[in-house]
Amino acid sequence: MLNRPRRSLLYMPGSNPRALDKARSLPADGLILDMEDSVAPDAKALAREQIGAALAEGGYGHRELIVRINALSTEWGAADIETICAFPTPPDAVLIPKIDTAEDVVAAISAFEKAGCPDSVAMWIMAETPLCILNIAEVAAAHPRLAGMVMGTSDLSKDTRVRHTPDRLGFITALNLCVYASRAHGLTIIDGVQLDLEDEELLRVSCEQGRDLGFDGKSLIHPKQIAAANVAFASDEKELASAREIIAAFEEAVSLGKGVVVVNGRLVENLHVEEAKRQLALAEAIAALE
Numbered sequence: 001m002l003n004r005p006r007r008s009l010l011y012m013p014g015s016n017p018r019a020l021d022k023a024r025s026l027p028a029d030g031l032i033l034d035m036e037d038s039v040a041p042d043a044k045a046l047a048r049e050q051i052g053a054a055l056a057e058g059g060y061g062h063r064e065l066i067v068r069i070n071a072l073s074t075e076w077g078a079a080d081i082e083t084i085c086a087f088p089t090p091p092d093a094v095l096i097p098k099i100d101t102a103e104d105v106v107a108a109i110s111a112f113e114k115a116g117c118p119d120s121v122a123m124w125i126m127a128e129t130p131l132c133i134l135n136i137a138e139v140a141a142a143h144p145r146l147a148g149m150v151m152g153t154s155d156l157s158k159d160t161r162v163r164h165t166p167d168r169l170g171f172i173t174a175l176n177l178c179v180y181a182s183r184a185h186g187l188t189i190i191d192g193v194q195l196d197l198e199d200e201e202l203l204r205v206s207c208e209q210g211r212d213l214g215f216d217g218k219s220l221i222h223p224k225q226i227a228a229a230n231v232a233f234a235s236d237e238k239e240l241a242s243a244r245e246i247i248a249a250f251e252e253a254v255s256l257g258k259g260v261v262v263v264n265g266r267l268v269e270n271l272h273v274e275e276a277k278r279q280l281a282l283a284e285a286i287a288a289l290e
Contacts, residue, residue, distance in 0.1 A: 003278065005029045005286045006064065006217040007233035008226045009150070009190055013038035014047030014067075020054040023063070028226050029217065029289070030064035032150075035080050036071075036097055044076045048083045055089040062289045065091045066124060071098035072108055085115035093122035095150060100131035102142035109143045124188075128152025130159050133174045140181035149182055150219050151175065153192030164195060166202060168209065179214040191215040197222050207232035234286055235279045243276035 010028040012019045014035050023031050033054070039047045051067060069080035084094060094117075096108045109123050123145045126132075132139055133156070140146070153171055156162065162170030175191070182189035191210035194203050203225055210218050211232050218229040235243070246263055250273045253261035261268050 003281050003285055004064065005234075005282065005289060006188055006190060007286075008217055008220055008229040009064075009066070010220045010223065010226060011038060011068075011193075014051040015039045015043035017050055017054075020050060022223075024059045024061070026063075026223050026226060027230065027290075028063060028220070028223075029230070030066060030092075031060065032066045032068050032095060032219065033091070034068045035076070036068050044070065044079075048080065052083065052087045052089075055087055055091060058089065064093070066093040066095050067091045068095040068097060068126075071096075072104075072111065073098065078111070081111050081115050081117075084121075085112065085117045090118050090121050092120075093124050093147065095124045095126060097126040097152070098129060099125045099127070099139060100129050101135050102138040105139055105142035105146060109145050122147040124148040124150060126150050126152045126155075127174075127178045128155035130156070133177060136177050136181045137184070140185040140187055146185075146187065148188035148190065149178060150190040151178060151192035151215075154195070156192075166205065168206070172213075175210075175213055175215075183214065188216050189214070191218045193219050193221050194225065195221070197224065200228070203228045204232070235283055240280065240283055243279045246276040247273055247280075 006029050008028045009030040009032055010023070010026065011032045011034050012023050014020070014033050020033065033051045035044065035047045035051065055065065067084055069084065070076040072078065084091070094112065099105055099108070105125060112121070112123065123143065124147060125139070127136065127149045128151070140149070156171065156174060157164060168175070179189055194206045196202055207218055207228050217233045220226060220229060246268050249261045249263045250268055250270070253259070259269070
C-alpha cells in the first residue's frame with residue numbers, strides 16, 4: 001500500500017513497557033517495535049514477550065505496527081521469528097536487519113514462512129550495510145513478499161566511516177540508490193534517523209531533504225521528532241490546490257482532444273497528472289487518520 005501514510009515511523013524499544021503503552025497515543029503513522037538495537041542482550045526474551053502482549057492488547061488505532069527482529073546470524077534471530085509467528089495477534093509487518101544480498105532476503109523470508117508466518121504480515125528489510133547498498137537492485141527484487149525498506153544510516157556510518165554531516169553528503173549515493181531500487185520494484189522506502197534530538201532546524205532540514213530525495217517518510221528515535229516528519233512528508237494546501245488545478249486543466253484539455261496543457265506557465269502532461277492524483281490520494285488518507 002504505497003499510498004498508506006508512512007510519514008513518521010517511530011522506533012520503540014520492546015523491552016520498555018512504558019514506551020509501548022505511550023506509543024498508543026502518539027501521532028506517528030507507524031511504530032517499529034524493536035527487538036534489536038534498542039534492546040540489551042539480557043532483555044531480548046522480555047522484549048519478545050512484551051511486544052506480543054502489546055499487540056494482543058491492541059489500542060494502537062490506525063498506526064502501522066512493524067516488529068524489527070534481530071539478525072538471523074545472531075543467537076536471537078531464529079527465536080524472534082518463531083515467537084512472532086506464534087503471536088495470537090500478528091504485526092502488520094516485520095523488519096529484517098543486516099541484509100547483505102538477495103540470498104539473505106530469500107533466506108529470512110523463507111524462515112518466516114517455514115515458521116507459519118501469516119500471509120498478511122509484510123516483509124521489510126533494513127538497508128544498512130555496504131554490501132546491501134552495492135547489491136540493492138538485486139535485494140529489492142529478491143522476493144515477491146518484500147514490501148519495504150528502511151535506511152539504517154547509523155550502521156552505514158559505522159561500517160563506512162562516513163560522518164553524519166548536516167548535508168548528509170557521504171550518504172547521498174546510498175540514499176539515491178535505495179530510492180531508485182524501491183521505486184523500480186514498487187517498495188515503500190523510509191529514510192534513516194536523525195540522531196540530534198536538540199537541533200530542531202537540523203531535523204526539519206533532514207526531513208525535507210528526505211522528502212526531496214523521494215522517500216515516503218522518516219524513521220524516528222524520539223516522539224518529539226514526529227511533528228516535523230508529519231509536516232515534511234505531507235503536501236501543504238498550496239501544493240494540493242496546484243494538484244487539483246493540474247488535474248482539472250488536463251481533463252479539460254483531453255476533452256478538447258489535446259494531450260498537453262500549460263498551467264501557470266508550466267507544461268503539464270499525463271505524468272504530472274498521475275503525480276497530482278497521488279498527492280491528493282495521500283492527503284485524503286492522512287485526513288482520514290487525523
